[in-house]
Amino acid sequence: MNRQYDVVVIGAGPAGLLAAGKAAKEGARVLVLEKMEKPARKLRITGKGRCNITSLKPLDEFLAEIKPEPRFLRDAFGEFFSNDIIELIESQGVDVVIERGQRVFPKSGKAWDVAEALIRWAKGLGVSIVCHATVTAINLTNNSISSVAYNANGEHLVQCGSVVLAAGGKSYPATGSTGEGYLLAEKCGHRITPLRPTLVGLESNPVYGGASGLILKNVNLSVFVDGKKVSQEFGELDIMPYGLSGAIVLRVSREVVDFLNDGRDVELEIDFKPALDHEKIDNRLLREIEGNPKMGMIDLARKLLPKQLAEIMLDELEIAFQKIVSRASSDDRKLIRLWLKEKRFRVTGYRPWNEAIVTAGGVSLKEVNPHTMESKLVKGLYFGGEVLDLDGATGGFNLQIAYSTGWLAGKSAAATR
Numbered sequence: 001m002n003r004q005y006d007v008v009v010i011g012a013g014p015a016g017l018l019a020a021g022k023a024a025k026e027g028a029r030v031l032v033l034e035k036m037e038k039p040a041r042k043l044r045i046t047g048k049g050r051c052n053i054t055s056l057k058p059l060d061e062f063l064a065e066i067k068p069e070p071r072f073l074r075d076a077f078g079e080f081f082s083n084d085i086i087e088l089i090e091s092q093g094v095d096v097v098i099e100r101g102q103r104v105f106p107k108s109g110k111a112w113d114v115a116e117a118l119i120r121w122a123k124g125l126g127v128s129i130v131c132h133a134t135v136t137a138i139n140l141t142n143n144s145i146s147s148v149a150y151n152a153n154g155e156h157l158v159q160c161g162s163v164v165l166a167a168g169g170k171s172y173p174a175t176g177s178t179g180e181g182y183l184l185a186e187k188c189g190h191r192i193t194p195l196r197p198t199l200v201g202l203e204s205n206p207v208y209g210g211a212s213g214l215i216l217k218n219v220n221l222s223v224f225v226d227g228k229k230v231s232q233e234f235g236e237l238d239i240m241p242y243g244l245s246g247a248i249v250l251r252v253s254r255e256v257v258d259f260l261n262d263g264r265d266v267e268l269e270i271d272f273k274p275a276l277d278h279e280k281i282d283n284r285l286l287r288e289i290e291g292n293p294k295m296g297m298i299d300l301a302r303k304l305l306p307k308q309l310a311e312i313m314l315d316e317l318e319i320a321f322q323k324i325v326s327r328a329s330s331d332d333r334k335l336i337r338l339w340l341k342e343k344r345f346r347v348t349g350y351r352p353w354n355e356a357i358v359t360a361g362g363v364s365l366k367e368v369n370p371h372t373m374e375s376k377l378v379k380g381l382y383f384g385g386e387v388l389d390l391d392g393a394t395g396g397f398n399l400q401i402a403y404s405t406g407w408l409a410g411k412s413a414a415a416t417r
Contacts, residue, residue, distance in 0.1 A: 003031070003156075003158050003159070004029075004158070004159040004160070005028075005029045005030060005031040005128075005158055005159070005160045006023070006028035006029045006030065006160065006161055006162065006413075006414065006417040007019075007020070007023045007028045007029070007030045007031070007160060007161070007162045007163070007164060007410070007413045007414060007417070008030075008031050008032075008033065008148045008158055008160045008162070008163050008164075009023075009030065009031070009032045009033070009163075009164045009166060009410070010032075010033050010135050010138075010148070010163065010164065010165050010166060010167050010181065010184070011032075011033075011034065011165070011166040011167040011168055011181065011385070011387075012032050012033075012034035012036075012039030012040060012119075012129055012131075013039075013040055013041075013042055013043060013166060013168050013385060013386075013402065014040065014043055014118060014385065014399055014402040014403055014406065015166035015168075015384035015385025015386070015387075015402035015403070015405060015406035015409075016032055016034075016039075016164065016166035016167075016384065016385070016406060017032070017039065017040065017118040017119060017121075017122045017406070018080070018118070018384070018402070018403045018404075018406035018407045018410060019164040019166055019382070019384050019406040019407065019409045019410035019413070020032045020122050020127040020129075020164075020410060021118075021121050021122040021125050021127060021410065022080075022406070022407045022410035022411050022414070023162075023164070023410035023411070023413050023414040024122070024125040024126045024127045024414075025125050025414075026410075026411060026414035026415065027414065027417075028413070028414035028417050029126075030126070030127045030128065030410075031127075031128045031129075031130065031158060031160075032122070032127060032128065032129040032130070033130055033133040033135055033148070033150050033152075034129060034130065034131045034132075034133060034176075035131075035132065035133060035134045035135075035176055035180075036131060036132075036175070036176040037131055037132060038131060039115070039119050039129055039131065040115035040118060040119060041175040041176050042168065042172050042175035042176070042177055043111060043114065043115045043118075043399075044111050044112050044115045045111060045172070045175065046111050046357075046399070047105070047111060049110070049111050049112075050105055050106070050109050050110070050111055051105065051106055051110075051111030051114045051115075051399075052103050052104070052105060052394075052395060052396040052399070053085060053086070053089065053096060053104045053105060053106065053114060053396060053399060054082040054085055054086065054104045054396040054399060054400045054403075055082060055101070055102050055103055055104065055395050055396040055397060055400065056082055056083075056098060056102040056103075056104060057102050059077060059081070062077070062082075062397065062400070063077075065392050065393040065395065065397045066390060066391070066392045066393075066397060066401065067254060067360070067390075067391055067392070068365075068389065068390075069365050069389075069390070071370075072365050072368075072370045072390065073370070073390065073401065073404065073405070074370070075370050075371050075408065076370070076373070076401075076404040076405050076407070076408045077400075077404050079404065079407055079408045079411065080403060080404045080407035080408065081400070081404065082104070082396075082400060084403075084407075085400065085403045086104060088117075088118075088121060089106070089114060089117045089118075091121070092117035092118075092120050092121050093117070094106050094107075094108070094113050094114060094117045095107040095108075101395060103395055103396055104396060130150075130152055131152075132152050132153070133150045133151070133152040133156075134150060134151045134152070134180075135148060135149070135150045135167075135180070135184065136149045136150060136151055136155075137149040137184075137187070138163055138165075138184055138187065138188055138381070140188070140378060143377075143378055143379060144378065144379040144380050145160060145161060145162055145163050145378065145379065145380030145381055146159065146160075147159045147160060148160060148163060161380055161416060161417050162380040162381075162382060162413035162414075162416055162417065163380065163381050163382065163413075164373075164382045164383070164384055164406070164409045164410060164413050165181055165184060165185060165363075165381065165382070165383050165384070165387055166181075166383070166384040166385045166387065166402075166406055166409070167180055167181025167184065167387055168181060168359075168385060168386050168387065169181075169195070169358065169359025169362065169386035169387065170182075170195055170197075170353050170356075170359045171197060171199075171200075171353055171354075171356040171357055171358055171359050171386075172353075172354065172356070172357070173353055173354055174354065177359075177386070179195070181387040182195070182362065182363070182387065185363050185383070185387065188375065188377065188378050188381055189377045189378065190363050190364065190367050190375065190377060191363075191364045191366075191367060192361065192362060192363060192364070193361045193362060193363075193364055193389045194361045195359055195360070195361040195362065196257050196258070196261065196359075196360050196361055197253075197257065197350060197351070197352070197353055197355075197356030197358075197359065197360070198253055198254040198257060198356065198357075198358050198359070198360040198391055199250045199253060199254070199356060199357035199358045199391075199393075199394055199398075200250070200253045200257065200350050200351050200355060200356040200357065201240055201242065201243065201244065201245035201249065201250075201253070201350065201351040201355060202243050202244050202245070202249055202253060202256060202268070202347050202349075202350050202351075203242045203243040203347065203348045203349040203350060203351065204242075204243030204244055204268065204345040204346060204347055204348060205345065205346045205348050206316075206345065207241070207242065207243055208239050208308075208309070208312055209241055210308050210311070210312060211239045211306070211308035211309050211312060212239055212240060212241045213238075213239065213240075214238070214239040214306055214308055214309065215236060215237070215238050215239075215246065216236065216237045216238075216239070216246075216272065216306075216309075217235075217236050218234070218235070218236075218274065218275070219234070219235070219236075219237045219248070219270060219271060219272055219274065220232060220233070220234050220270070220271035220274040221233050221234075221237065221248045221249065221252065221268055221269070221270055221271075222268070222269040222271070223252050223255065223256060223266065223267075223268060223269075224266070224267040224268075224269060224344075225259050225264050225265070225266055226264055226265050227265070229269075230255070231252060231255065233247075233248035233251050233252055234248065234274065235247045235248045235251075236248060237249065237270065239309075242351065243345070243347075243348075244268065244345060247394055249268075250357070250393075250394045251393050251394055252268075253350065254360055254391065256268075256347055256350070257350050257360070260347065260349065260350065265346075266346075266347040267344050267345065267346050267347065268344070268345045268347060269342055269343065269344050269345075270343045270344075270345065271340075271341050271342070271343075272304075272305065272309075272340045272341070272343065273304070273340050273341060278337050278341060281336075281337050281340060281341070282333055282337060284304075285300070285328075285333050285336065285337075286333075288300055288303060288325070289325045289326060289328060292325070293324070293325060293326035294324055294325075294326065295324075295325055296321055296322045296323060296324065296325070297314060297319050297320065297321060297322070297323045297324075297325060297328065297332075298310065298311065298314060298321035298322070299325075300325050300328075301313055301314055301336075304336075304340065305340075313336070313339050313340075316339070317332075317335045317336065317339060319332055319335070319336075357394070357398075358386065358391050358392075358398050359386055359391065360389075360391045361389055362386065362387050362388050362389040362390070363383055363387055363388050363389060364389055365388065365389050365390070368383055368388065372408065372409075372412035373405055373408050373409035373412055374409075374412055374413075380413070380416060382409035382410075382412060382413050383405065383409060384402065384405040384406035384408075384409040384410075385401065385402040385405055385406055386398070386401075386402065388401075388405060390405075
């Protein structure tokens, strides 16, 4: 089967759908090739199924959340930014709400609605989407795009003048992000910077299996590398069977993964009571002891921590659960204070690709024109989304990178037809 299109988009995630829709809006004939059974598989489960669509932070604050070269995105964000994606999604009947930290979510709380809105928008502009389509080659003539070969119940060849490679990263491989985009880029001569998982849970020692599933709000996390504090975060922490996760752990995971890969010694210090200093905690302990001197130490601990964590703390400190609080020494109180304020976890590893939210690394930005998203090596080849060496913190930043780079790539690809 031989067909001709102006633009072929590889991948029907948020970057691919935005690229396809924008190219079609500019008058191009557009085909999207998606290897999964439906478009936007990963988008449908993002944000624990809620989809943090974007962030309304000002541009400079937004860019500060992106690695490794946020300035690369200035043109893309200038073309299409957070208010633009909100307007697009609302035009498709999906209302949004703004939550703490200027995070934007669908009012329905369903990521599925966002995915369907983007698909509906693209198809409404005339985009053709073929699923179960695995791209086998991007063909070049005189170092320019000439055609794309793919398998979908047989071999097919599509002639085209431009390709937008938006095949995603390696995270959540069950949704189709298994790294093929990097291989296609390499075959076109592009260099791929080292790939590693980010926004990922961290394995630790100790592990608190007895408190697994516990979610702690308003705690402080500090990262220590070779004994020196390098960063800190405040927010939500999840106790996991393997170690630690939750928003604050995900936010530091990129740097921690890189430190671990460099062979550095990494520790996480948790302050379970950041609103109270050591003196205030000690005063509270004394008040509790004076108010009920015959209660056991476990009852005192449960006034400070959830039940599972209270038991773990006393076990680690070797303080008997039933010890009467009136017999607690100043050393006992000091041990409790230090545990609550300065509990250290040694990071022993990080979770695998199938648990990572985002991929760090990708197509080298030095080989991509930031004004157009076009390859500097191959005429007519454009990039969008996670395949690029760009990643952001949790909070809607990675999705906005996908929308914006996809939009600019689609616009540029259509202009060269």
